[in-house]
Amino acid sequence: MITTRNWILVAILLLLGAVPAAAAYFEQPFYLDLLRRVMIFAIAAVSLNLILGYGGMVSFGHAAYLGIGGYAVGILAHHGIHSGWLQWGLAIGASALVALAIGAISVRTSGIYFIMITLAFTQMLYYLGISIEEYGGDDGMRVPVRSQFSGLVDLNDGTQFYFLVLGILAASLFLVHRLVNSRFGMVLQAIRSNEARTRAIGFSPYPYRLATFVISGAMCGLAGALLVNHTAYLTPEFMNWTRSGELMFMVILGGIATSAGPLLGAAVLLLLEDVLQGWSLLPREAVRDHWQLYLGIFLVLVVLFARRGLAGLLPGKNE
Amino acid sequence: MNKLLLETRELRKTFGALVATDGVDFDVREGETHAVIGPNGAGKTTFIKQISGELRPDSGEIRFAGDDITALPAPQRSHKGLARSFQITSIYREFSALENVALAVQAHAGHSFRFWRAAREDPALTGPAIRILEEIRLDRRKDVLAANLSHGEQRQLEIAMALATRPQLLLLDEPVAGMGTDESQRMIELLATLKGEKTIVLIEHDMDAVFTLADRISVLVYGRIIATGTPVEIRANQEVRAAYLGEDF
Numbered sequence A: 001m002i003t004t005r006n007w008i009l010v011a012i013l014l015l016l017g018a019v020p021a022a023a024a025y026f027e028q029p030f031y032l033d034l035l036r037r038v039m040i041f042a043i044a045a046v047s048l049n050l051i052l053g054y055g056g057m058v059s060f061g062h063a064a065y066l067g068i069g070g071y072a073v074g075i076l077a078h079h080g081i082h083s084g085w086l087q088w089g090l091a092i093g094a095s096a097l098v099a100l101a102i103g104a105i106s107v108r109t110s111g112i113y114f115i116m117i118t119l120a121f122t123q124m125l126y127y128l129g130i131s132i133e134e135y136g137g138d139d140g141m142r143v144p145v146r147s148q149f150s151g152l153v154d155l156n157d158g159t160q161f162y163f164l165v166l167g168i169l170a171a172s173l174f175l176v177h178r179l180v181n182s183r184f185g186m187v188l189q190a191i192r193s194n195e196a197r198t199r200a201i202g203f204s205p206y207p208y209r210l211a212t213f214v215i216s217g218a219m220c221g222l223a224g225a226l227l228v229n230h231t232a233y234l235t236p237e238f239m240n241w242t243r244s245g246e247l248m249f250m251v252i253l254g255g256i257a258t259s260a261g262p263l264l265g266a267a268v269l270l271l272l273e274d275v276l277q278g279w280s281l282l283p284r285e286a287v288r289d290h291w292q293l294y295l296g297i298f299l300v301l302v303v304l305f306a307r308r309g310l311a312g313l314l315p316g317k318n319e
Numbered sequence B: 001m002n003k004l005l006l007e008t009r010e011l012r013k014t015f016g017a018l019v020a021t022d023g024v025d026f027d028v029r030e031g032e033t034h035a036v037i038g039p040n041g042a043g044k045t046t047f048i049k050q051i052s053g054e055l056r057p058d059s060g061e062i063r064f065a066g067d068d069i070t071a072l073p074a075p076q077r078s079h080k081g082l083a084r085s086f087q088i089t090s091i092y093r094e095f096s097a098l099e100n101v102a103l104a105v106q107a108h109a110g111h112s113f114r115f116w117r118a119a120r121e122d123p124a125l126t127g128p129a130i131r132i133l134e135e136i137r138l139d140r141r142k143d144v145l146a147a148n149l150s151h152g153e154q155r156q157l158e159i160a161m162a163l164a165t166r167p168q169l170l171l172l173d174e175p176v177a178g179m180g181t182d183e184s185q186r187m188i189e190l191l192a193t194l195k196g197e198k199t200i201v202l203i204e205h206d207m208d209a210v211f212t213l214a215d216r217i218s219v220l221v222y223g224r225i226i227a228t229g230t231p232v233e234i235r236a237n238q239e240v241r242a243a244y245l246g247e248d249f
Helices: A004-025 A030-052 A062-078 A084-106 A110-133 A157-181 A183-193 A195-202 A205-231 A241-254 A260-279 A283-289 A290-303 B044-052 B074-080 B099-106 B122-133 B151-164 B181-194 B208-212 B229-236 B238-243
Strands: B003-017 B018-029 B031-035 B060-062 B082-085 B170-174 B201-202 B215-220 B222-228
Touching: A004 A030, A004 A157, A004 A283, A030 A062, A030 A183, A030 A205, A030 A241, A030 A260, A062 A084, A062 A110, A062 A205, A062 A241, A062 B099, A084 A110, A084 A205, A084 B208, A110 A183, A110 B208, A157 A183, A157 A205, A157 B215, A183 A195, A183 A205, A183 B099, A183 B122, A195 A205, A195 B074, A241 A290, A260 A290, A290 B229, B003 B044, B018 B031, B018 B044, B018 B222, B031 B044, B031 B208, B044 B170, B044 B201, B060 B082, B060 B151, B074 B082, B082 B151, B099 B122, B122 B151, B151 B170, B181 B201, B201 B208, B208 B229, B215 B229, B215 B238, B222 B229
Parallel strands: B031 B201, B031 B215, B082 B170, B170 B201
Antiparallel strands: B003 B018, B003 B060, B215 B222
16 A cells, blocks of 8 residues: 555655756756755665664664765776676675675664664774775775766766666665565564564564665665766765764654655755755855754754654655 | 473572572473462562573573473574563554564564565465454454553553464463453453463462462462462462461462
């Protein structure tokens, strides 16, 4: 059964599909770029929502997989391999492997320990990125040639790239939707809800948590591959802990364990950031320079007054 | 005499200086309802947790259906046929009553690494779950969120979840705790329908429930079993009377 809120989500995706035509009509290609960025972060947020929202595992290191996905593309490109199949395959595979290693250790823990362990692993990767001079070290490196898909899609064409990102976003949303409502997903949510009870009826939490952690990491790795194609520049900042925090904020702002939440959260956070930074209507430069303050106030209000985030404000039943 | 389903030998568990379980020998015959009573702090919950696998004993042995299960984790014990209800209501509050029971059915319906089909619409899970809710007379409330059920209904749901794992042995930790008279009467009636069908270990404070349901009673005081016998024998036992300081039962 499709809920009201999921119909709203479908409507939002259809609207996003109309953006390229509208941007062309109004001659505002900038918005195509902005929304592509929003959607890439939405994919990362969808993947984080899977473990944080449905799995109850508060990962404070999810940017690690953005970085691994980014470096997988960047490193292959640096060595002259531009095949998107290989680059993105490596991005997904390497992210899954690293998630398996990090998850094998961290999903045994919970609460504050889980947060600290995921953060620690991501910081290790961040400093690894800084230390490797071959791939730009601290400064990062340009990735001027975009991933190539045997002529199927051309990422240099803004509209084609846009629709590819939209397609992957829709696929991720659908995948997570199926996953969390499957037998597997019911166990996952049961573990979040009441671990002792879940063990008592016969489920060992560990394999379910670990599998979710790996799926989530792989999905975020793909977002990383998209992001580096979007920015055409790769730096360790992909993996900075503030990036992990931003992803968490998107999920919480949008509404944890909701299907539309990650997309809404990513959209509102990034669009507000853009609006507040560039808004010439704001009375004084001084106000504009402190846009983060206003963003902060808004976020606090949402967290305080919208318990299920922005998605909780949509019409329809709570999930 | 029926054969033994569960036995503990020399079971011992300490928390620092506190000896919570002090060399307990305990056995449960197939088909009987065996109550464990004792004053507060006697170590009843610690004892049941060792049987269910949430706590590991320091020493001693637990055998279930002929196998040594002392080192087996809780989920695997569930698969061997041990089910427990919790003293403090332990359900999935954000799931509906039906989803709660369906999940317990699912735990014993093959592996759950199935990622695609919607579990809520799977008749292989909801079918048995509805039957158990009918048995427990909760079927009319199946779509209500567990959090919104009354306390008594939540306790019933606990039992339903335990039953859904199709256990050989039910460990019930104070099933009528915190219930009003009417509610507890209904629960006792419900448990009476299970009696004989299932082997039951009943931990309970409510003497009404214990003397109505139990075939045998063991009395646990300071981590030791001081007496085991039929309700009549236990009622007459001087040591038990002393432990309860003249409390009426």
